[in-house]
Amino acid sequence: MRLPLNTLTGLALLCALGMSVPAALGTESFEQAKHGKFTTLSTKYGPMSCRDGVAEIGGGGKSGKSSLRMFGGQDTELKLDLKDTPSREVRLSAWAERWTGQAPFEFSIVAVGPKGEKKIYDGKDIRTGGFNTRIEAGVPAGTRSLVFKLTSPENKGLKLDDLFIVPCIPMKVNPQVEMASSAYPVMVRIPCSPVLSLKVQTDGCLNPQFLTAVNLDFTGTTKLSDIESVTVVRGEEAPPIQHGEDPFPKDASQVLGTVKLSGSSKPQVSVKGKLELDPGDNYLWACVTMKKGASLDGRVVVRPASVVAGNKLMKVANAAPVAQRIGVAVVKHGDFNSKFYRIPGLDRSRKGTLLAVYDIRYNHSGDLPANIDVGVSRSTDGGRTWSDVKIAIDDSKIAPSLGATKGVGDPAILVDEKTGRIWVAAIWSHKHSIWGSKSGDNSPEACGQLVLAYSDDDGLTWSKPINITEQTKDKDWRILFNGPGNGICMKDGTLVFAAQYWDGKGVPWSTIVYSKDQGKTWHCGTGVNEQTTEAQVIELKDGS
Template structure:
């Protein structure tokens, strides 16, 4: 049996958290451990020790955000002196990942006991990337210490996570089955959307028991016939996200079964199969695949009724119906032969069409410079269905005489409410990294370029790109480009995009780029605050412009107001307020007049957290963005994502949000009343 370094990491971290060996029934993912290097960790297992600088707790885990890391460059050794010597064999499991494919690479675990040293795990086959190697091995009775040895190149090494230790006794299934769920929208065009989990817990590892059925009740689902299939599979404590190129399910061996639904299906569904239970926690996820064209106005409602495991019918404690919204993937990996999609922009045209713009990241998910075009999709039915991908700005057509280029992206979109013309702004990279742009010259050879394209036929076709860098960029700056998302058409007809420039020292400042003559000429304002980048703007009731910007200092947003088109700025009372928390990520702000029953409402969307990119939340303000009360915060997707979003109205009763998952761009249609009454729904 093999035990990867990940086991050691998990074990050491588990110890650091004070978990006893006999009590470690379940997975430990080390989310509470202090990040950084260590030489000793005091644990209930006993002291874990190593030389200075060879091990650390860091980010990136199998099921969470932390893991134990062993660092290379020398022969690395960790020693765990067990406080309690096991009287019988103990099963140890964990997940491991090496972050090098280079030689040399060796990893082993040594058990030290009365009879000396015994190698219990050889990790030569641990895979690179993704925590794809599961370690399982037995620790012999009488073991006093565990030694973890690693040889790998400098600046390389291994990560360990999700450690589990269980005694070698016959398996028993605990009679209590727990349910868990949160806000996980069910996305059309994405297979296997998780909606809830039940945890079947076991003790012991000998004579394993089997899960044979999960019984579900979909009573309350708006339209059962919109569901194509229901799958139950084993996963981690947190829900998976299936929107990359990987197939669903990723590991068929972890699937209990799948039920295909038909028009005559009843809401009571039994998913049957035979799945061997693991020692400890078994998180069984109910996953739903929707039919294309499913209504976005409905809900998937499901309750776990019971579970059949170990030849016993187990009831689910505190089982209650879970309601999940229905959304749609506007674009997903594989569409238009592209591997990833990022950077959402959204607008509603004067004809009522929804237009989504985004980066087509053909080869990888990374930023410019890269093989990237600006794509566009159209919806004429309120976001329920979307057209195939079209190109709004092709980097090869911006300046063909200059030869090969390195992509165009980070789009923003606005609709001229007077003429109906639709504008898209983007940053173009020609023959260099835009991040290496230099001051003193505005040419494409020296700095990134701010370009525009427009459509006069409701987004079906687009003009040749227009380069406005010379009009807008100060030569003393290194670069100027738009803020992604959308811009505004002011009541006096002025067109405004949020933007950012990097001054001569490379310090970023959020600002605006605007046109007073329907896009014939463009101008740029001054910066609202240093270390601000991606922003969006709204027009306040008094005609001034509010900018809401991402801040590199983290923690909360920078908010400013200008009454003179960006010549001067004043900090708004909500500047750096905890009501607008952030983890250094793009956000979207949008003002809607004449919301039924509420009048003017300002909405804001971003990851509502100061760490990571999760808890995508929609917030409403009814006092012209002067405050953001918590009873008007609506969580719409709790899962980890890439965090960018963009808002635009769908109709008089709904706001639309286009947001990133991990490679896909998802769209939700949310009633204004759900946000305004979010507090009463909690």
């Protein structure tokens, strides 16, 4: 069970009563706390306090979208006054990361009790980024406060998430095992697609218990021989998804085991191993790897039959078959020598060809300016198979006379239903960050540029990029660019892309960019409302 900082006092109360932590508390990771800096934070478990500018609740976490952040400087402190004092030693655990590699960096946790202060954790080995460092420390009986101390460069510091305390009593496994399913399709070309999770709960932290088997039933799967292997890994409440070049799973010690299926395999699969259970909630994900060429017309159906934990066979509560569609990764890390692909759009040509556009982010996953081109893949069989990566817009071909550029991306695609021409829109960064675009000048040297390319042969080849910034952008604005995803062709033949512009003060407004003459000339609409950005566009029944 991974609980945030503001749950410590409530857990301490349970310890004082000699009780174990009820699994119903689940995982807390600052998801309910208001974002922003604080000097005092009232929680149902006790007050947290610090000087102004020392701490905040911010975005990005180990398991959720929020975390506790401490800012550096010299000798900053965050104090948690425990409302109730533990009568026995308890164990504290959390996940942490530095957001600076610079020196100096020192972090410690101090327990304050009747015998004075005691340092219970020294964070000199906390790693930078990724919440990859696990904090574990014993909290002595009688502790009244926990003080988190940090020294780091100004405006840099430490993030904490999924922090919890458990009683130091022998571990017991809750016999009630719960299941949940993933909303993601099972993906061809992506290893270990999650299909369902099992939550195994424990109380206490001494004499850890082990998970030794997860028994699954794939009866109902359209074609069992399309499954290459089944793996069970420990993760978070959210499904584990592979991103970019990261290996999956990142930590081999979190894998219970893998079973490779053969053509003659029975639908009953037992994944065995020895995985030490954590105190609290343990989320075990059953993941499948599909064979290359697996049919997208089928489904993977799986039901969790039972698990073996703490040397006991336990049934899964309300176990029901989970049926997942099969999908295919059109592009992924390593294709076309690119590390990442992002910002997809999809449309169907008049010939029935599916066309997917996306950013080819060659070097990293970050936004412009960067080494990015707009890529395209084609499918002529309804999405079952896809062509290799092709370039729809190459930034080096937009204005070669200007020299080196800094990428083009965030594409949108539309099909002209009158002519069959396929259009792609994107934003081009020449010599600067597009986010630093300036008003008063529409040149590539001053602001990001709105560019188009088209194909008249069903997406096989693409025109030289066309810069329509002068046609569409008001010079008083800082920038105008398309919204990623899809544009539309209206019933009367008007071509429309969603867009946004930033006015002279840098305030964003959603709008549209449109053409009434099959793309010969382009115009910009009015702003929808301030502080609106990426949008999509549809045509209503009345043609508006």
